[in-house]
Amino acid sequence: MVRTGTGRTGGGGGRAGAAVKGARRPQVRLPALEPHADAGLEPDGDYDGVELRDLDLAGQDGGGARFMDCALTGCALDETRLRHTRFLDSVLTGLRGVGTDLAEATLRDVELIDARLGGTQAYGAVLERVVIRGGKIDYLNLRQARLRDVVFEACVLVEPDFGGARLERVEFVDCALRSADFTAATLADVDLRGAVELGIAGGVDRLSGAVISAAQLLDLAPVLAAELGIRVEG
Template sequence: MPTDRLQAPTEPRVALPPLDDAAPSAVHDAAVLDRAHLVDVDSTGADLAEIALSECHVERWQATGAVLRHAHLVESRVERLDAAELDASRSVWRDVEVVASRIGSIDLSDASIRSVAFVGCKLGHVNLRAARARDLTFRDCTIDTLDVGDAELERAAFPGSSVHTLELPRATLRHVDLRGLEPRVVTPVESLAGAVIDDVQLSLLAPAFAAHLGIRVV
């Protein structure tokens, strides 16, 4: 029996209990939010470092310039998050869904990510440098640049998604399913070790593989 069969990412477990309706300002007033439902939250430029959200549902969240460093998001769903830039470096995400959101730039460097799904999102620059991500799914998303340099990425998939530029310097990949993604730029190609690609991607990447190996094609 083969031992290297591709393993799909585990989907987040977000089975929300009955929630208490909370004022939109609650996300700014409390360091910990538990089992809360918030709608039309405006966190533009807010410092939310180290905030903890557990079993929460946030709908329509304006968060351009918000700081979520060291934040903890656990067993929660975020819908229609809108941010030109968002700093969530060194944050912790476990069993989280981010749905129908638009984020120009999200900094998830040094983050700890487990069972997280982005669904139907438009993402500009996704910075996962030095992150530790396990069970990560981008479903039906468009991504301009995905940077996983120095990151550990295990069990990841991109069904129905597109990525223009994939940056992989010194990344460690295990069970990463890139099939159908067709990025236009992949750098460096040697860091694709541990990923799964399809025949079409192989043909598109052939010139880059040849250049890396010093092969002349005439």
């Protein structure tokens, strides 16, 4: 693969010679941060230039809050309600939790690093210039979400649901994508070639805006044959 000024080119998918537009990564430069003075979150709270470190935020309600130039480090988010929350120019590191509610949240210019999350509800969310690096996320619900300039890097995604979502300039780099569902999704400049594991449980017919490698095409052959109604016999 050869990186160009507009993205990556190469074979394995798409039109011969067509370029894949690469994702624009966030450039997050946090200012000097103040420790978060409280132990919890408030609905519609305004957090600017603070660090929330090693806090147990399980079950709390931060819906509608705004985090600007913030760092969340080592926090527990079990059943934490963050619906409609905005994370802007922030770094989220070592978050853990089950059932975190990020429905219709906005993440813009965000780095999510080494997360251990399960059953995260992010349907209808907007992700723009986001890097998700390391960690493992099980059963991520991104139905009807909008992802633009998003990079999944060196992470494990188990049964992510992209149903009805729009993905534009999204890259999967050195990550495992297991039983992903792209049903009714819209893809444009989605680069799957860097995925070390690629499993698709649904929506294989929606991959026209993605590029895959020749090896991945062979791996997906049984799924493609089933989608086309082709019977393969020895």
